[in-house]
Amino acid sequence: DAKTTQPNSMESNEEEPVHLPCNHSTISGTDYIHWYRQLPSQGPEYVIHGLTSNVNNRMASLAIAEDRKSSTLILHRATLRDAAVYYCILRDRTSGGYQKVTFGTGTKLQVIP
């Protein structure tokens, strides 16, 4: 399974935008890029996913590099509730849900009031 690399931690001021980077240089053409976040003492939750084009939803935006070897999760205005560990993973779209899915250590985001 293709690997991703993320910074261990990042800080942001409240109400400022946050850009969380992820490198996936070995991504294949059939891989979706997924982002999850894990709030303290909770299971991870889905945030957003994309394939080639940038994506927006109510939680965040996902910017995907033209060569797809990196992506950035954008939180437009960080709130204290956004303090969490953010995971970037790859999902092969040809196998649907039937595949081993590995998570890295993610990026721990600290939001400063």
Next chain:
Amino acid sequence: GAGVSQSPSNKVTEKGKDVELRCDPISGHTALYWYRQSLGQGLEFLIYFQGNSAPDKSGLPSDRFSAERTGGSVSTLTIQRTQQEDSAVYLCASSPGTRGTGELFFGEGSRLTVL
């Protein structure tokens, strides 16, 4: 239920005892995953199910760990002769399993403490 349900939410056991952790996936989800998360660490993949079969058991830490799934629904993770290093949060996730984006839906986890 509306989401993935795991039980027990907390389990304290003595070293050497066996424990069973249960996962009820979202109805209709054919893919099911187990992960382990030690304190302050990332998610460690244990096993996944495609229906009732487990194509990849490579993540199970030792032969003390086993998992089964029956009826394409409920899954049980069993740890025999528990050790202190087994203390962790065990997370279960399910996914529709159809061709598509493969979004994972996680439960709240079962926190295991081995004394």
